[in-house]
Amino acid sequence: MFNNTLSLSDFKLLRGLINERSGIFLSDAKQNFLAIRLNYRLETCKLSTFKEYYYYLKYDPKGNEELQNLINAVSINETYFFRDSEQLNIFKNHILPTLMNNKSKQGKRELKIWSAACSTGEEVYSLAMIVSDVLGRAIVDWDVEITATDISTSALVSARRGLYDDYALRETKLSYLNKYFEKSGSEKYQVKNEIKKLINFGQINLVNTLSTRRIINMDCIFCRNIIMYLDMESRRRVIENMYRSLNQNDGYLFLGQAENLREIESPFQPRYYDGTIIYQKQVGVGLLEAEAA
Ligand SMILES: C[S@@+](CC[C@H](N)C(=O)[O-])C[C@H]1O[C@@H](n2cnc3c(N)ncnc32)[C@H](O)[C@@H]1O
Incomplete structure (x- = not known):
């Protein structure tokens, strides 16, 4: 060697x-x-x-x-399906129903979700499965747009393929396994097309403000287990970029369980759900207004 x-x-x-x-x-x-x-x-x-x-x-x-x-x-690509399940339960049981309710009232049946450091795809497929489960048959009445990006081109190749082994599925409930995967050979599981087609994959460097500007009006951003690998200035820039990419009303940011915004000044409002923090964009407040306040 x-x-x-x-x-x-x-x-x-x-x-x-x-x-x-x-x-x-x-x-x-x-x-x-x-x-x-x-x-x-x-x-x-x-x-x-x-x-x-x-x-x-x-x-x-x-x-x-x-x-x-x-x-x-x-790049550290460690990830698995349904990672940090408490957070995903909050997404499923609180955030999604609230968003759907508010949007239905406004007559806007669209849902935009971004997995901003998707690695090999396990996170974004988990999100798409949750959305599909919650919407059920009504999914055809909704315009669901799920974006998945990462800086690593090799991770994105695996993500697009959507083929996984047991280890990646160690926290996956049998009901999800049966519903959204097809067995491929004796040891692999392929994500079904009905889930794959909800997702657009692409490369984005989150520190690069210009490239993140392409992503706008997101209802939820999952930026989990990435800022902990960045220097402080880059963390600040990423959080600022995430703020800009979120919807003005009801935009939510999910960080990893080991990450928080305590040392990063930002206009995000922490919301507490059973001991888990989710960050919300201040309703109607853009970055400039928030900075001036
Ligand atoms: C540990 S994985 C997190 C995967 C998933 N979000 C999760 O929580 O399971 C971190 C990912 O961040 C990506 N990453 C690191 N720096 C990045 C950057 N500047 N822009 C976009 N992605 C980045 C890495 O390529 C890696 O796939």
Whole structure:
């Protein structure tokens, strides 16, 4: 096996590039992690030192393409179906019914949901299954638009495929398994087309304000288990971008269980449901008004 040592100075150069491109921040303790994840990239690029790899990324005409491979290699894609089930129950039993009720009153039968760091797809398929379950047959009367994005192109390939093993389904109820999956071979489960067709996948870097501006009027954004990997300034930018992408009325932001907005100044209002926090956009308040208030 190819095995190269990563010096502290090269580690700092590479983590700087990663941070610039994605907002991901690797602490000093991650030096070994980076070396392990990048040995394979050096081998593929036929380079023998990390310094050469750094210069390749920065100055080679193919450097930009390789930077994407670097981000794919360092992003943590851990996820599974129905992760943080308490939160998803709140989405199912409180937020969705409230949204549907309010929208029905206004005669607007549309629902827009964004899984903003969808990784290999388990989160967004879980959301689509919940929406399908709650709406039941009425789903044909609703315009349901579910968007799923991630910075990692390799994670998105798996997400679009929608093929999973037992481990990804470890928290999935049998009723969901039977209803929304087809067995594929002896060990895999394929998400059914009726769920897949509700979702549009694409690549978005959440730190990049311009690309997040394409996503507007969302009713719910799931931005879970990502800001904890970012530096503080990038966290702020992502939260600001999420605020902008939400619907003016009744827009909800879901963060991961280990994440919160305590250290990030933002106009979001925390709402407490059985000990779980969901953040709500202040009704009728845009970012500029909120900043001026
Ligand atoms: C741990 S996974 C979270 C998956 C899912 N949201 C969940 O909670 O199970 C974190 C994801 O964030 C993505 N990510 C990291 N930085 C990002 C950025 N700047 N923009 C978009 N996605 C990013 C990674 O590629 C990875 O797939």
